[in-house]
Amino acid sequence: xxxxxxxxxxxxxxxxxxxxxxxxxxxxxxxxxxxxxxxxxxxxxxxxxxxxxxxxxxxxxxxxxxxxxxxxxxxxxxxxxxxxxxxxxxxxxxxxxxxxxxxxxxxxxxxxxxxxxxxxxxxxxxxxxxxxxxxxxxxxxxxxxxxxxxxxxxxxxxxxxxxxxxxxxxxxxxxxxxxxxxxxxxxxxxxxxxxxxxxxxxx
Amino acid sequence: xxxxxxxxxxxxxxxxxxxxxxxxxxxxxxxxxxxxxxxxxxxxxxxxxxxxxxxxxxxxxxxxxxxxxxxxxxxxxxxxxxxxxxxxxxxxxxxxxxxxxxxxxxxxxxxxxxxxxxxxxxxxxxxxxxxxxxxxxxxxxxxxxxxxxxxxxxxxxxxxxxxxxxxxxxxxxxxxxxxxxxxxxxxxxxxxxxxxxxxxxxx
Numbered sequence: 001x002x003x004x005x006x007x008x009x010x011x012x013x014x015x016x017x018x019x020x021x022x023x024x025x026x027x028x029x030x031x032x033x034x035x036x037x038x039x040x041x042x043x044x045x046x047x048x049x050x051x052x053x054x055x056x057x058x059x060x061x062x063x064x065x066x067x068x069x070x071x072x073x074x075x076x077x078x079x080x081x082x083x084x085x086x087x088x089x090x091x092x093x094x095x096x097x098x099x100x101x102x103x104x105x106x107x108x109x110x111x112x113x114x115x116x117x118x119x120x121x122x123x124x125x126x127x128x129x130x131x132x133x134x135x136x137x138x139x140x141x142x143x144x145x146x147x148x149x150x151x152x153x154x155x156x157x158x159x160x161x162x163x164x165x166x167x168x169x170x171x172x173x174x175x176x177x178x179x180x181x182x183x184x185x186x187x188x189x190x191x192x193x194x195x196x197x198x199x200x201x202x203x
Numbered sequence: 204x205x206x207x208x209x210x211x212x213x214x215x216x217x218x219x220x221x222x223x224x225x226x227x228x229x230x231x232x233x234x235x236x237x238x239x240x241x242x243x244x245x246x247x248x249x250x251x252x253x254x255x256x257x258x259x260x261x262x263x264x265x266x267x268x269x270x271x272x273x274x275x276x277x278x279x280x281x282x283x284x285x286x287x288x289x290x291x292x293x294x295x296x297x298x299x300x301x302x303x304x305x306x307x308x309x310x311x312x313x314x315x316x317x318x319x320x321x322x323x324x325x326x327x328x329x330x331x332x333x334x335x336x337x338x339x340x341x342x343x344x345x346x347x348x349x350x351x352x353x354x355x356x357x358x359x360x361x362x363x364x365x366x367x368x369x370x371x372x373x374x375x376x377x378x379x380x381x382x383x384x385x386x387x388x389x390x391x392x393x394x395x396x397x398x399x400x401x402x403x404x405x406x
Contacts, residue, residue, distance in 0.1 A: 126402055127405035156403045157403065159399045160396065164387065164391060165396070165398075166390050177387070177389070177390045178390075180382070181383075182383075183383035184367065184384045184387035187367045187368060187384065188368075189366055192370070195368070195370065196324075196368050199326055199327065199328070199329055199359065200359045202330035202331065203330040
């Protein structure tokens, strides 16, 4: 399927600094919409339906899966998360670029559905630095950190499936690289050819 | 051939604002070297051998052509210009990225020699605006401007051979897009995979 808008996917091991980068990107780059997923988990305090997620019941999620209503969906820790096909197509049809923040498994599924999606992986500078960042949050026990680190390793193993690998060592540099993927994609021949053709015809 | 460094090529019709963009890019982006071409034309006042061009005699240019010493070369208005193979390989081998500012004909030749080169074309916002910019320089007669516009049209026709088309309407926006091609290429999987693999092995 061809869209006027581009699809960008970002994934990262927990603690790599993805949320900070994503929030700044969505604030700074015009015409870039952050995707809102459907989920069967309950809202956490402070979360808002239609802003953080679309919260739906299990049977409605089942029905959407059955009807092909998801571009991709995954189950994580007993809850399901999915990207709605109609929602995505609507955004793209208006020429908006859409940024999806999804886990590696969901990202690989999305790649199958939208092969032209640009996939970005945020790399921590090292395993040690990731572990330090997780500890400095003070939210997790040693055991939980060990589980997160094993999960992070599993996610890291999937980096070869991504088009761009942005190392988040220096935040400013990482941000500029992250943003550059969106800007460069907008300057790609595929995207700009109609405008170029129009200019040429004026000569 | 595989290099640690990337090759970027930039072309544009005369008057599209390429020089301004290139100068700023080379000042702002670290580890990006601006290519110095060989030429058989004489230095103009203010030009310096080894900075603007390597100025060489016709028979030496002939010998370099014969020995395969150029990655690409072209003849323009009776003078020849070429990119030296040894010079380029030396820069790339040290991991420097190299930016080549060459005419469309030379760029197409370079593409054959280095298929992985990223090729960037600077678009004027319109034929009219290009003509106005040429007139406002006050350097050319009406006849010379007509010749430049015909030449510009010929160059514009080759835009489909380029990977990125940067429209120079708003200079700041154009600069950010131009720079983003270099930064995004540096974050590409091909370039970053060795670092990612090294990080993964630390988990």
